[in-house]
Amino acid sequence: MEKFFTRKNYISCTLDKFEGRFAVLKTEDNQTLNCAIDKLPSDADEGSQIKLVLFSTKSEKEEREATVKAVLNEILKTE
Numbered sequence: 001m002e003k004f005f006t007r008k009n010y011i012s013c014t015l016d017k018f019e020g021r022f023a024v025l026k027t028e029d030n031q032t033l034n035c036a037i038d039k040l041p042s043d044a045d046e047g048s049q050i051k052l053v054l055f056s057t058k059s060e061k062e063e064r065e066a067t068v069k070a071v072l073n074e075i076l077k078t079e
Contacts, residue, residue: 012050
């Protein structure tokens with residue numbers, strides 16, 4: 001997962017407040033996002049910094065393929 005953070009494909013947010021079943025997140029550019037509370041980390045509280053990781057199914061597939069290739073290369077000791 002750390003590889004995702006190095007490519008800046010995430011949105012940094014601050015948990016602003018809770019409203020019913022939702023948490024109100026404020027982005028760095030002051031936009032507001034509503035997120036279901038059950039999708040947040042269990043230790044999230046008002047003022048917590050949250051990173052929303054963004055990726056497409058294509059990038060997820062490419063990541064899985066790269067992982068499988070790396071594992072196979074390690075097993076076969078080839079590059």
